[in-house]
Amino acid sequence: MNDVAQAQGSESAAPIIRSGQVPGVLVFIIADMIVFCMLFVGFMTERMGQTALFDQSAATLDVRMGVFNTLILVTSGLCVVLAVHAAHAGRREATRRWLLVSFLIGAGFGVTKLLEYSAKIELGITMHTNDFYMFYYALTGAHFLHFIGGMIALAVLWFMVGREPLDGRLAGLVESGALYWHMVDLLWIFIFPMLYLLGPR
Amino acid sequence: MNTAVRPIHSGQAPTDPVVAPDPHVLRAVLSNAAYFRYWRACAAMGPVFLAAFLICWGALGHNIPPIPADHTAAQMGEFFRTHYNEVRAGMAGAMLFGVLYLPWTLSITKVMEWINPRENNIVTTLQMWGGGLTVVPLVTSSVFWLTGSYRPDVLSDITLQMLYDQGWLLIDMFYAITTIPMVAIGVAGLADQRARPLFPRWACWYSIWAGISFLFELLMPFFKSGLFARQGWLNFWVEFLVWFIYILVITYYVFKAIPRLEQERAALLSKA
Amino acid sequence: MTTHAHLSPRAAVLVWAFLVSATLGSAWLAEHHAFAGSLTAVFVMLVAFCKGFAIMRYFMELRGAPLNWRLAFGIWGVAATALIIGLWVWTARGG
Numbered sequence: 078m079n080d081v082a083q084a085q086g087s088e089s090a091a092p093i094i095r096s097g098q099v100p101g102v103l104v105f106i107i108a109d110m111i112v113f114c115m116l117f118v119g120f121m122t123e124r125m126g127q128t129a130l131f132d133q134s135a136a137t138l139d140v141r142m143g144v145f146n147t148l149i150l151v152t153s154g155l156c157v158v159l160a161v162h163a164a165h166a167g168r169r170e171a172t173r174r175w176l177l178v179s180f181l182i183g184a185g186f187g188v189t190k191l192l193e194y195s196a197k198i199e200l201g202i203t204m205h206t207n208d209f210y211m212f213y214y215a216l217t218g219a220h221f222l223h224f225i226g227g228m229i230a231l232a233v234l235w236f237m238v239g240r241e242p243l244d245g246r247l248a249g250l251v252e253s254g255a256l257y258w259h260m261v262d263l264l265w266i267f268i269f270p271m272l273y274l275l276g277p278r
Numbered sequence: 279m280n281t282a283v284r285p286i287h288s289g290q291a292p293t294d295p296v297v298a299p300d301p302h303v304l305r306a307v308l309s310n311a312a313y314f315r316y317w318r319a320c321a322a323m324g325p326v327f328l329a330a331f332l333i334c335w336g337a338l339g340h341n342i343p344p345i346p347a348d349h350t351a352a353q354m355g356e357f358f359r360t361h362y363n364e365v366r367a368g369m370a371g372a373m374l375f376g377v378l379y380l381p382w383t384l385s386i387t388k389v390m391e392w393i394n395p396r397e398n399n400i401v402t403t404l405q406m407w408g409g410g411l412t413v414v415p416l417v418t419s420s421v422f423w424l425t426g427s428y429r430p431d432v433l434s435d436i437t438l439q440m441l442y443d444q445g446w447l448l449i450d451m452f453y454a455i456t457t458i459p460m461v462a463i464g465v466a467g468l469a470d471q472r473a474r475p476l477f478p479r480w481a482c483w484y485s486i487w488a489g490i491s492f493l494f495e496l497l498m499p500f501f502k503s504g505l506f507a508r509q510g511w512l513n514f515w516v517e518f519l520v521w522f523i524y525i526l527v528i529t530y531y532v533f534k535a536i537p538r539l540e541q542e543r544a545a546l547l548s549k550a
Numbered sequence: 551m552t553t554h555a556h557l558s559p560r561a562a563v564l565v566w567a568f569l570v571s572a573t574l575g576s577a578w579l580a581e582h583h584a585f586a587g588s589l590t591a592v593f594v595m596l597v598a599f600c601k602g603f604a605i606m607r608y609f610m611e612l613r614g615a616p617l618n619w620r621l622a623f624g625i626w627g628v629a630a631t632a633l634i635i636g637l638w639v640w641t642a643r644g645g
Contacts, residue, residue, distance in 0.1 A: 099615050099616060099619055101479035101480060101482065101483045103483075103615075104480045104483035104487070105483045105486060107622050107623065107626065108484065108487045109487065109491075110626050111626070112516065114633070116505075117633065118633050119512070121633065121634055121637035121638065122637060124641060125637060125641045140580065140581060143577070147573045148573060151569040151601075151605075152570075155562055155565075155609075158557060158559075158562045158609050159559055162558075162562075165556065204500070205500070208504070211501075215497060219494070222493065256610055259605055259606075259609050259610045263602050263605050266598055267598055267602065267631075267634070270576065270580075270594045270597075270598045273580075274576065274580035274590075275595075275638060
């Protein structure tokens with residue numbers, strides 16, 4: 078996937094991003110981020126027309142869950158940073174360990190998200206309840222799909238590192254997966270305050 | 279020129295591996311002129327499709343933007359009774375030019391066959407079928423709008439509304455058949471071993487992203503207004519523009535690839 | 551070929567500690583409006599920007615990336631934050 082990674086082979090290489098070539102996954106990531114930014118603007122614009130409703134609805138969201146979710150993702154993010162570090166040093170067991178820890182911590186996000194959704198749904202709050210909740214479900218739902226994709230990537234990488242030689246190419250793949258996972262984290266860093274924290278409580 | 283010494287694949291560094299495609303791809307019995315005949319014509323069908331679709335489906339068919347989903351049945355009936363001739367013409371054109379997505383897809387498939395002979399042809403085949411089957415939602419959705427315009431004086435407002443809805447539900451919700459070839463092109467393109475890949479990496483990643491980004495259409499059936507409805511800024515403008523740009527980007531690189539492949543193949547044949 | 555040092559594990563943990571405290575801090579701020587008053591939302595988004603910046607620069611190691619990419623992501627961070635804050639302020643002023 079990355080010519081430089083192949084050329085470097087099994088040398089313990091500086092991360093691909095250092096050598097002037099960047100992982101192509103950044104194109105995917107920036108495109109996704111641009112669309113999410115458009116959604117942010119859509120939300121804030123809609124909020125302008127229905128501010129009281131939006132603030133009232135936002136106040137029903139559980140800030141503690143949101144904080145907990147953020148902490149889960151940043152911690153999981155730290156773990157993939159350590160996984161990438163280990164991958165570039167060719168340390169297979171350490172890489173797998175950090176990928177696994179990252180996955181397990183990340184799984185917590187899935188659990189809390191499902192708890193949050195079911196709590197809302199039990200109260201009869203769906204994406205049709207009002208425009209705020211439409212954005213709440215759509216934004217967090219789209220983000221959740223990205224989260225699932227990231228979890229799959231982590232799992233696949235964990236398997237690959239277990240089965241294939243940890244050369245420059247595979248280290249590059251771990252780095253690409255990690256970059257995607259950081260995007261999941263980064264998006265939540267903005268989604269959380271925008272949905273949960275903008276109104277008076 | 280000593281072709282035995284210079285790199286076989288154009289754009290490859292001297293250390294790049296030299297790998298010829300399988301005989302059934304190489305087809306050594308054909309001259310280069312015969313081998314590449316029709317290929318550029320097929321590739322050109324992409325932009326022709328796009329232009330014709332924009333004119334026929336888009337302008338004449340009143341689909342750019344779609345008539346809002348929160349219009350009443352009475353408004354939909356009025357639309358068909360007023361614009362039936364434009365819609366008939368537009369849809370006749372859309373159903374004709376929609377099939378051009380097939381030869382365009384083939385021109386991409388032919389490039390993909392040459393990307394990396396060390397890979398199997400699963401991804402290439404998925405691209406061919408996915409792109410070919412994309413003709414289905416493009417053409418079939420048009421038949422619903424055509425039906426509405428065929429006898430609008432007799433049909434009820436509700437029926438006319440249903441026909442317009444049905445066309446949009448088909449074209450919007452059948453995205454996954456197009457996601458397959460878009461992701462396939464990206465995945466195959468990323469396996470290119472050339473120093474200068476036939477499909478640049480950014481185009482591969484854009485293709486993959488664009489194919490997956492259609493998933494926002496999952497929300498379309500749930501909304502009659504707002505950004506997620508069929509006329510919404512996201513589910514119409516962003517999604518369709520992303521798809522149109524993809525068509526242009528891939529067409530561009532197919533046209534760039536063909537002369538490079540002509541060189542590669544000529545060198546392979548002269549070496550044999 | 552440039553050879554910047556990796557983000558060391560120690561530095562990564564420090565960034566993580568910043569992210570955690572910024573998260574807890576801004577959530578506390580949001581629940582105790584009296585502190586920053588009507589500008590709480592602005593503060594909260596500025597903290598989000600800082601967190602995002604840290605993730606992009608350190609976790610994603612964009613500090614070693616070519617200028618185009620640093621610009622692209624940097625602009626995204628500034629734009630997203632500015633747009634959210636700008637629209638919030640505009641709304642608060644009566645839309």
